[in-house]
Amino acid sequence: MKLDKQLLLDMYGRMLRIRKFELKVEELHLRGILPGLKHLYIGEEAVAVGVTFNLREDDYIGSTHRGHGHLIAKGGDVKIIMAELYGKKTGYCKGKGGSMHIADINIGILGANGIVAANIPIVGGAALSAKLRGTDQVAVSFFGDGGANEGMFHEGVNLASVWKLPAIFICENNQYAISTSQSKATAIPNIADRAKSYGIPGFTVDGMDVLAVYEITGEAVARAREGKGPTLVECKTYRFKGHYVGEGSRELSYRSREELKKCQEKCPIQKFKWTLTKEGILTEGLAEKINRQIDKELEEAIKFAEESPYPSPEDALEDLFFEEET
Amino acid sequence: MREITYAEAAIEAIGEEMEKDDKIFYMGEDVGRFGGSYGTTKGLWERFGDDRVKDTPMSEAAIVGYGLGAAITGMRPVVEIMFVDLLCLAMDQIVNQVAKIHYMFGGKAKVPLVIRVPFGGLRRAAGQHSQHLEAWFLHTPGLKIVVPSDPYHVKGLLKTAIRENNPVMCLEHILLYQIRGGVPEGDYTLPIGKAQIKREGKDVTVVSYSLMLHRCLSVAEKLHKQGIEVEVIDLGSLHPLDMETVVASVKKTNRVAIVHQACLTGGVGAEVGIRITEAAFDYLDAPVKRIAARDVPVPFSPVLEDFVVPTEERIEGEIKGML
Ligand SMILES: Cc1ncc(C[n+]2csc(CCOP(=O)(O)OP(=O)(O)O)c2C)c(N)n1
Numbered sequence: 001m002k003l004d005k006q007l008l009l010d011m012y013g014r015m016l017r018i019r020k021f022e023l024k025v026e027e028l029h030l031r032g033i034l035p036g037l038k039h040l041y042i043g044e045e046a047v048a049v050g051v052t053f054n055l056r057e058d059d060y061i062g063s064t065h066r067g068h069g070h071l072i073a074k075g076g077d078v079k080i081i082m083a084e085l086y087g088k089k090t091g092y093c094k095g096k097g098g099s100m101h102i103a104d105i106n107i108g109i110l111g112a113n114g115i116v117a118a119n120i121p122i123v124g125g126a127a128l129s130a131k132l133r134g135t136d137q138v139a140v141s142f143f144g145d146g147g148a149n150e151g152m153f154h155e156g157v158n159l160a161s162v163w164k165l166p167a168i169f170i171c172e173n174n175q176y177a178i179s180t181s182q183s184k185a186t187a188i189p190n191i192a193d194r195a196k197s198y199g200i201p202g203f204t205v206d207g208m209d210v211l212a213v214y215e216i217t218g219e220a221v222a223r224a225r226e227g228k229g230p231t232l233v234e235c236k237t238y239r240f241k242g243h244y245v246g247e248g249s250r251e252l253s254y255r256s257r258e259e260l261k262k263c264q265e266k267c268p269i270q271k272f273k274w275t276l277t278k279e280g281i282l283t284e285g286l287a288e289k290i291n292r293q294i295d296k297e298l299e300e301a302i303k304f305a306e307e308s309p310y311p312s313p314e315d316a317l318e319d320l321f322f323e324e325e326t
Numbered sequence: 327m328r329e330i331t332y333a334e335a336a337i338e339a340i341g342e343e344m345e346k347d348d349k350i351f352y353m354g355e356d357v358g359r360f361g362g363s364y365g366t367t368k369g370l371w372e373r374f375g376d377d378r379v380k381d382t383p384m385s386e387a388a389i390v391g392y393g394l395g396a397a398i399t400g401m402r403p404v405v406e407i408m409f410v411d412l413l414c415l416a417m418d419q420i421v422n423q424v425a426k427i428h429y430m431f432g433g434k435a436k437v438p439l440v441i442r443v444p445f446g447g448l449r450r451a452a453g454q455h456s457q458h459l460e461a462w463f464l465h466t467p468g469l470k471i472v473v474p475s476d477p478y479h480v481k482g483l484l485k486t487a488i489r490e491n492n493p494v495m496c497l498e499h500i501l502l503y504q505i506r507g508g509v510p511e512g513d514y515t516l517p518i519g520k521a522q523i524k525r526e527g528k529d530v531t532v533v534s535y536s537l538m539l540h541r542c543l544s545v546a547e548k549l550h551k552q553g554i555e556v557e558v559i560d561l562g563s564l565h566p567l568d569m570e571t572v573v574a575s576v577k578k579t580n581r582v583a584i585v586h587q588a589c590l591t592g593g594v595g596a597e598v599g600i601r602i603t604e605a606a607f608d609y610l611d612a613p614v615k616r617i618a619a620r621d622v623p624v625p626f627s628p629v630l631e632d633f634v635v636p637t638e639e640r641i642e643g644e645i646k647g648m649l
C-alpha cells in the first residue's frame with residue numbers, strides 16, 4: 001500500500017494524542033481530580049486510528065466504556081472531552097454523562113456506552129437509517145472480546161447481514177473482559193470466525209499494526225459504501241493498563257507481569273514510529289515537534305476544563321425530554 | 327462481637343452454606359480467581375474450585391437462565407449480576423421465567439435460586455451504572471427481595487435466601503461493601519420479610535433501607551440534638567414487605583416518611599405509602615411523605631448527582647417540614 005506521507009504522520013499524531021490524553025487522565029484520576037470510572041485505551045490506539053482514518057466526518061461510530069480513543073480518533077475535541085471528565089458544564093454532555101457516555105452526534109459519534117455490546121444494534125440502526133435515507137454513509141461498531149459474547153452481538157450482526165447494511169463490526173480483542181481471558185469465554189480462537197455463521201466476510205488482523213488495521217477496514221468500508229453489506233473485523237490487541245483506572249495490582253490475579261511486559265513491548269505507537277523513521281518519513285526533529293504540539297494541546301484542554309464552571313445543581317432537571325422551541 | 331465488613335459477611339454466608347450443601351454453586355462475571363469486581367466472592371474460588379465457583383462469559387441472560395435451569399433440576403445456584411443496571415439484559419429470564427415458573431407450572435417446580443446484585447449510585451458512575459431498579463421487581467409477583475443494610479443482616483439474610491426454595495434477589499449497595507459491623511461467627515439466619523426498628527422515637531417514623539438508611543440514622547441523631555425523636559425503620563426486605571412493623575410505628579408517631587435512593591415516581595415509597603394510608607389513615611397527622619431521588623437518570627457530575635439523590639440536609643429539612 002502506498003500512502004500519502006502526511007496521512008501517515010497524521011495517523012502517528014492521532015495515536016500519540018490518544019496515548020498522551022489517556023496518560024493525563026490516569027494521572028488526574030490518581031491525583032483525585034477526576035471523579036468516576038475511567039477505562040483507558042492505552043495499547044489499543046492502532047485500532048481506533050486505523051479504522052477511523054477510513055471514515056468521513058458524516059460516517060457513524062458507536063463506542064464503548066473504553067471510549068476516549070474512539071472519540072479522539074473520530075475527531076472529538078480533547079478540550080470538550082476533558083471538560084466532561086471533570087464534570088463541567090462545558091463538557092460534551094454538560095457534565096451529565098462522564099467518561100462512559102461522551103457523544104458528538106455532529107461528527108457521527110453515537111456515544112461511548114456503559115453497557116457492553118449495546119452499541120452493536122444501535123450502529124445497525126444507524127446503518128439502516130443511512131440505507132433508508134439513500135446516503136452512502138457507513139456505521140462502525142467497536143466492541144470487545146467480552147462484548148462478542150452478549151446476545152446483542154448476535155442479534156445486531158445477524159440483522160445487518162440479512163438486510164445487507166453498511167455496517168462494520170470491529171471486535172477489539174484485547175484478550176480480556178475484566179479478568180476473564182478470551183480463551184475461558186469462547187471455545188474458538190478467532191472471533192472473526194463467527195462471520196461465517198452470519199454469511200459475511202470476517203478477518204482477523206494484528207491490532208497493534210495501524211497500517212494493517214487501516215488496510216483491512218478500508219476494504220470493509222468500501223464494501224459497505226458500495227451496498228455489499230457488513231464485515232466483521234477482529235483486531236488482536238492488548239490493554240496495557242488495568243481494566244479501569246485504580247485497579248492496581250489486582251490485574252496480577254489474571255495476568256502475569258511477564259505477559260504484561262511481553263505485550264507492552266509490542267507498543268503500536270513505537271512500532272509505527274520505527275516504520276516511519278525507517279522509511280525516512282519521520283525524523284527525530286519532527287517527532288519532537290508533534291510531541292510538543294500534543295503536550296500543548298493537552299495543557300490547554302486541562303486549563304479549559306479547570307477554568308470551566310460546574311453545572312448548577314438544578315441543571316440536573318433539564319434535558320429529560322426534547323422541548324420544541326416556542 | 328467481632329467486626330467484619332459487609333463484603334466479608336456476605337462471603338462468609340455463602341462459604342458456610344456451600345460447605346454444608348454441595349448442590350450450591352456460584353456463577354457470574356469475574357467471580358472466580360478475581361474475587362468479584364467489588365470483592366463480592368473473594369476467597370471462594372480458592373476454597374471450592376472451578377466447578378463450584380464459575381466465571382461466565384459476559385452473558386447476563388445466560389447467567390440467570392442457566393441458574394434457573396439448574397435450580398429446577400436439583401441444584402441450588404447463587405448467581406451474580408455485576409450491577410443491577412445489567413440485569414436489564416436478563417429481564418426476560420427474571421420477569422417471564424424465574425418469577426413465574428412455580429406459579430405457571432401449578433406449583434410443580436421449585437426455584438431455589440439466589441440472584442445477588444450489587445447496585446447503587448453516588449459512585450459518580452452516571453446513568454447506566456447507578457440505578458435503583460428495585461421497584462420493578464416489587465411489581466413482579468413471584469420474587470422475594472432483600473436489601474440488607476449492614477454486615478449482620480447480609481450474612482443472616484443471604485443464608486436464609488440460599489436455603490429458600492423460592493427465587494430471592496439480594497440487592498447489595500456497593501458503597502456498603504466496606505462498612506464494618508458486628509457479625510456472629512458460624513451459623514445464624516434472619517427471616518426474609520422482617521423489618522427492624524433501628525432507633526426508637528415518638529415524633530415521626532422514617533422508613534428506609536440499604537445505603538439511605540445510614541443517612542436517615544445520621545439525620546435522626548442530628549434531630550435528637552434538636553429535641554426531635556425520630557423512629558427509624560430498616561425494611562430489610564422489599565418483598566414481602568413487613569407492614570406490621572411499619573404500621574405499628576406509624577400508629578405511635580402519627581407521621582411517616584419513606585426515604586430511598588431510587589427515583590420518586592413509582593418507587594417503593596409509593597407502595598409503602600399507600601399501604602400505610604390503607605392501614606392507618608385515621609392515625610396520620612400529616613400526609614405520608616416520600617423523600618427520594620429526583621425523576622431523572624442519575625447524572626455524572628458530583629454537583630448534579632448530589633442534587634438528585636437525597637442528601638442528609640434534604641432529608642432533615644423535609645422531616646422538619648412534617649412536624
Ligand atoms: C452488559 C454488560 N455486562 C457487564 C458489564 C460490566 N463490564 C464492564 S466492562 C466489562 C468487560 C468488557 O470486556 P470487553 O468487551 O472485552 O472490553 P474491554 O474492557 O476489554 O475493552 C464488564 C464485564 C457491562 N458494563 N455491561
Ligand SMILES: [Mg+2]
Nearest residue numbers: 144145176177
Ligand atoms: Mg476485552
